[in-house]
Amino acid sequence: KQEVTQIPAALSVPEGENLVLNCSFTDSAIYNLQWFRQDPGKGLTSLLLIQSSQREQTSGRLNASLDKSSGRSTLYIAASQPGDSATYLCAAPMYSGGGADGLTFGKGTHLIIQP
Amino acid sequence: DADVTQTPRNRITKTGKRIMLECSQTKGHDRMYWYRQDPGLGLRLIYYSFDVKDINKGEISDGYSVSRQAQAKFSLSLESAIPNQTALYFCATSIGNEQFFGPGTRLTVL
Numbered sequence: 001k002q003e004v005t006q007i008p009a010a011l012s013v014p015e016g017e018n019l020v021l022n023c024s025f026t027d028s029a030i031y032n033l034q035w036f037r038q039d040p041g042k043g044l045t046s047l048l049l050i051q052s053s054q055r056e057q058t059s060g061r062l063n064a065s066l067d068k069s070s071g072r073s074t075l076y077i078a079a080s081q082p083g084d085s086a087t088y089l090c091a092a093p094m095y096s097g098g099g100a101d102g103l104t105f106g107k108g109t110h111l112i113i114q115p
Numbered sequence: 116d117a118d119v120t121q122t123p124r125n126r127i128t129k130t131g132k133r134i135m136l137e138c139s140q141t142k143g144h145d146r147m148y149w150y151r152q153d154p155g156l157g158l159r160l161i162y163y164s165f166d167v168k169d170i171n172k173g174e175i176s177d178g179y180s181v182s183r184q185a186q187a188k189f190s191l192s193l194e195s196a197i198p199n200q201t202a203l204y205f206c207a208t209s210i211g212n213e214q215f216f217g218p219g220t221r222l223t224v225l
């Protein structure tokens with residue numbers, strides 16, 4: 001069964017910095033990995049879904065990469081803004097494949113961008 | 116209008132009460148999921164459904180039941196609520212390999 005770990009658990013940086021959030025997973029026989037954003041007391045917003053064939057996916061200032069061989073994914077945030085402050089969650093398919101049987105989530109990285 | 120809606124958004128109940136959480140979606144997705152989120156434990160899967168006739172247990176299904184009334188509706192029931200079921204509950208839908216989440220229901224069991 002999949003296990004997902006996110007490092008660091010918390011991160012505080014000044015506005016304008018580029019930053020990298022890390023996610024590692026144990027079962028590399030997956031087709032994709034998904035990154036979410038969660039604001040306090042709110043639901044999860046899907047940021048990026050990376051297919052294993054893509055290796056990278058970009059949306060605005062966000063870029064996510066996936067390296068199945070090493071069991072790692074990274075979320076890169078360029079030119080961070082205070083509005084980026086949130087908890088970022090990484091989720092991988094619970095079992096080998098595409099995640100139809102559910103996702104396993106990391107515990108998240110709590111990000112604070114200081115104005 | 117939101118694509119995935121959950122009702123109620125907040126609920127306080129007492130130990131032993133039966134409670135139902137409802138989820139509706141307008142996305143037309145066949146797959147639906149219920150997760151719970153606890154501080155320090157992350158999100159965990161309770162039940163999932165591929166269609167109205169296909170219901171599957173997740174990793175923490177004990178104490179819960181579900182009903183898929185239609186493609187668009189998936190309800191989660193706590194038959195006899197207990198305090199350790201206090202959590203934030205999320206419904207999600209899926210198409211392809213991407214999941215989309217509702218706003219959550221904050222449940223407190225006293």
